[in-house]
Amino acid sequence: MLRGSRGGPPADNGSGRPPVLSRVVPAREGMSTRPSRGLEEFFGHIHGQSGLTLLDLGGATQQNVNFITDLGHRLTSENFLQILGEVSGADGLAAQSNPGRIEYFLRQALDFPDQNFDGVLTWDVLEYLSPAMLTAVVERLHRIVRPGSYLLAFFHADDKLEAVPHYAFRIQDVKTLHVSQQGMRKPVQLFNNRSLEKLFARSESVKFFLTKDRLREVVVKA
C-alpha cells in the first residue's frame, strides 16, 4: 500500500476521510508526513535533558536544526551520502571495499573525538554501504558516541525491491517525520532483524519497529 506512495506520487486514500495517523500522509508531490516510532523512542530516551551533542548524518535541514536546537541540544551535521559519493567517485562500490578509500572516507565524514556524541541520527544511509565500509562505519560510530547513548537508523525491509526511494528526513515533532524524496537508490545490503543484531553486536541493545511501508526503524543503545 505504502510502497506506491514512496516510489511514485503520493497515494490518495480516496475515501475523503482524514488520513489515518499510521499511514503516510501526502503533503505535496515527493513529500509526505509519516509517524515514526523509532524517532519517538529516540527522543523519549533523551527527553528532559538539554545540552546534549547530537550527530545528524542526513545533512543540514532547517527543520532538524530548529527542532534539535530548540530542545537545547548542540547539533553536528554531516551530509554522509554526499561525502560518500565524492569519495567513491565513478568506482562506486569497488571504492567502498578499498581499505585506503574507507579510511579516507572515515576521515572526511566521521572524524570526531571518541565519545563525542550523545546520539546519532543516521536515517537510512547505512544501507547504501558495502559490507566492508559498513563494518568500518559502525565501528567508528561506536567509538564516537558515549556509552549508553542512542542511534536511530532506518533499513528497508522489502527484499524484492530493486531500488528504494532515498529520502531527506525532516523532524516535524518527536513522533512525526516529514519526508521528501531525493531520488532512487539501490541498497547494497538488505537486513533482517538477525543480521541487524549481528551488525550492532557490540551494542547494549537493539530495538526494532517495522512500519507498514516495510521500513525497519532501529534504535540502538551503544
Next chain:
Amino acid sequence: MWNKRREEEPPKPFKPLAPQGVSPIPASAPAPVAYSSVEVKKEITPVSSTPMARVDPDGRANSIGKSVKVVGQIYSKEDLFVDGTVEGTLEASEHKLTIGPHGTIQASIKAREVLVLGTIQGNVEAFDRLEIRKDAKLLGDIRTARIVIEDGAYFKGSIDIIKPEPVKAASKLPAIAPAAAAPANPAPAAAPVAENRR
C-alpha cells in the same frame, strides 16, 4: 575691497598648465595635436569605472570585489560585502557581513549578522543571525542566536545556539523605567529577552 579690485581686472585668457619638459603652446595656435595628447595621459589615471555599490546588493556595505584577495586580519566597523578571497580572520562584530556568490573565505568569522552566498571554510560566530543560502557552502562550526539554512545549501560542522546576553538588556531597563516602578515585578520584563532566540 579686494573683491572689488578683482572685478576690475580684465579676465585673463585661459592658459593651460604645461607639464615639465613640454613647451607652452601659444594661445593663438588652433587646437594643436600635441596638447590634446598630454590631456589624454592625465585622464587615464587608474580609477575604477565600476561603482563599488553595484556589487553590494544592499548598496550600503563596504565591498571587497571578486578579483581581490586579502591575507590577514580584517576588522570592519561597518557592513561588509566580500565577493573575493579572504584568508585569516574577519571581524565585524556589530555589523552585517555578506559573503557574495564568488566569495571564498578561509577564515574565522565574527559578526553580528552573517549572510553566506559563497564558500566559507572556518568557524563562524554570528551574534544575531546566520543565513546560509542555496548553493552556499559552509564548512566549520557555528555559534549563533538564529540560523537559516536554505535547501540546497551545504553545511558540515556543528551548530551551537547561543542565547542573547540578558545582562545588556537588563542594564538598559532602568534607563527606560524609573527605579521606583521597577521593583514591582522585574522578572517578566527580562523573560521575553531570553525567549527571543528564534
